[in-house]
Amino acid sequence: MHNILDIHLTQKILEDNDQLALHNREHFDEEGITAFNFMSAPGAGKTTLIIELIKALKNQFACAVIEGDMVGELDTKRMKDADINAFQISTGKACHLDASMVARLLHEQSFDGTDILFLENVGNLVCPAEFALGEHVNVVLLSVSEGDDKPFKYPVIFQKCDAVVLTKCDLLPHVDFSIERAKSFLKDLNPDAAVFEVVAGKRPYSNNQFDQLVAWLSEKGKSFQK
Amino acid sequence: MHEAKIASLILQKASKQIEPYAKALRVQNIELAVGKFRNVDIESLRFAFNALRSDFSLLSEAVLDITEVDAHAYCAANLHEYLIDCKNNFACPFCGSGVGRVSSGQELEIRKIKLETEE
Ligand SMILES: Nc1nc2c(ncn2[C@@H]2O[C@H](COP(=O)(O)OP(=O)(O)OP(=O)(O)O)[C@@H](O)[C@H]2O)c(=O)[nH]1
Ligand SMILES: [Mg+2]
Ligand SMILES: [Zn+2]
Numbered sequence: 001m002h003n004i005l006d007i008h009l010t011q012k013i014l015e016d017n018d019q020l021a022l023h024n025r026e027h028f029d030e031e032g033i034t035a036f037n038f039m040s041a042p043g044a045g046k047t048t049l050i051i052e053l054i055k056a057l058k059n060q061f062a063c064a065v066i067e068g069d070m071v072g073e074l075d076t077k078r079m080k081d082a083d084i085n086a087f088q089i090s091t092g093k094a095c096h097l098d099a100s101m102v103a104r105l106l107h108e109q110s111f112d113g114t115d116i117l118f119l120e121n122v123g124n125l126v127c128p129a130e131f132a133l134g135e136h137v138n139v140v141l142l143s144v145s146e147g148d149d150k151p152f153k154y155p156v157i158f159q160k161c162d163a164v165v166l167t168k169c170d171l172l173p174h175v176d177f178s179i180e181r182a183k184s185f186l187k188d189l190n191p192d193a194a195v196f197e198v199v200a201g202k203r204p205y206s207n208n209q210f211d212q213l214v215a216w217l218s219e220k221g222k223s224f225q226k
Numbered sequence: 227m228h229e230a231k232i233a234s235l236i237l238q239k240a241s242k243q244i245e246p247y248a249k250a251l252r253v254q255n256i257e258l259a260v261g262k263f264r265n266v267d268i269e270s271l272r273f274a275f276n277a278l279r280s281d282f283s284l285l286s287e288a289v290l291d292i293t294e295v296d297a298h299a300y301c302a303a304n305l306h307e308y309l310i311d312c313k314n315n316f317a318c319p320f321c322g323s324g325v326g327r328v329s330s331g332q333e334l335e336i337r338k339i340k341l342e343t344e345e
Pocket of ligand 3: 301302303304305306318319320321322323
């Protein structure tokens with residue numbers, strides 16, 4: 001005869017990642033680093049925007065970047081070509097950065113003296129939302145060519161973030177993207193999120209809020225600085 | 227796409243939980259709660275779980291029982307609690323304000339393991 005035993009418990013599946021994220025966060029806090037997690041679908045303009053942001057912030061803050069990509073070091077190379085301190089994490093088959101990848105890099109590499117650390121996540125609107133890294137601030141980019149319904153279709157990531165950056169606004173005349181509709185989804189889902197309409201570089205757009213975004217990031221940067 | 231990783235973590239966590247049971251023969255069932263406000267695809271998770279379970283000796287016949295947990299939120303303006311209907315609308319049905327805080331639907335946890343043991 002065999003016995004059947006019911007073991008009742010609450011075993012969180014991602015608790016190891018959450019704990020490591022806390023560990024990373026403590027590490028950042030000790031060093032006075034503000035960590036920003038930049039997430040978006042592939043190609044929404046993360047690398048381009050981070051390069052522009054660092055140009056605007058570098059007089060005030062020492063910046064560094066961790067690049068998460070499944071394959072290759074192309075984005076890290078773009079950063080280095082722009083004279084930015086950048087480190088690559090190759091995630092292999094994983095479609096997102098996780099806390100252990102960041103922890104490993106933090107133990108190998110000193111970020112001493114860094115004020116602002118940008119974590120560029122793997123291009124994906126699904127998986128990165130599940131894996132905390134230890135960041136202080138979450139930023140999601142949505143390029144206007146992706147469609148204004150994306151906050152509605154990917155609610156988890158847009159609900160969790162602190163800011164949404166609508167990128168490539170110079171393309172608005174060419175695509176059916178309603179800023180109002182996107183903002184209305186965001187207001188339902190995440191009324192506290194700051195929303196910025198942005199273009200990278202000198203592309204034409206009359207309501208470019210790049211400077212407001214820089215000011216917002218500086219504000220966050222200062223609040224976690226030692 | 228991260229469901230394979232989650233399936234493998236479920237198997238690892240369950241193995242760890244049954245370690246203290248010296249007379250364990252096999253796990254029959256694992257009850258998993260998955261919130262609807264999480265990016266976990268149930269079908270992919272089940273598929274990955276069934277593909278990976280044979281690597282875990284006492285779990286090779288384990289069945290994954292998944293309970294989906296509805297998503298609720300407190301609204302931002304008045305803290306009304308409401309069901310987040312992921313089909314139509316995310317706003318509060320009572321006052322129209324947005325999600326203030328998600329109060330349930332973010333679970334991803336093992337709730338019960340049904341273990342067969344020797345007498
Ligand atoms: N028209 C326009 N194109 C842009 C803008 N910002 C970025 N791009 C272009 O969009 C493409 C993708 O930009 P990236 O910065 O590589 O995007 P990403 O999000 O880093 O891409 P992944 O890391 O591969 O996910 C590039 O060809 C950029 O030049 C913009 O404001 N307007
Ligand atoms: Mg990039
Ligand atoms: Zn309400």
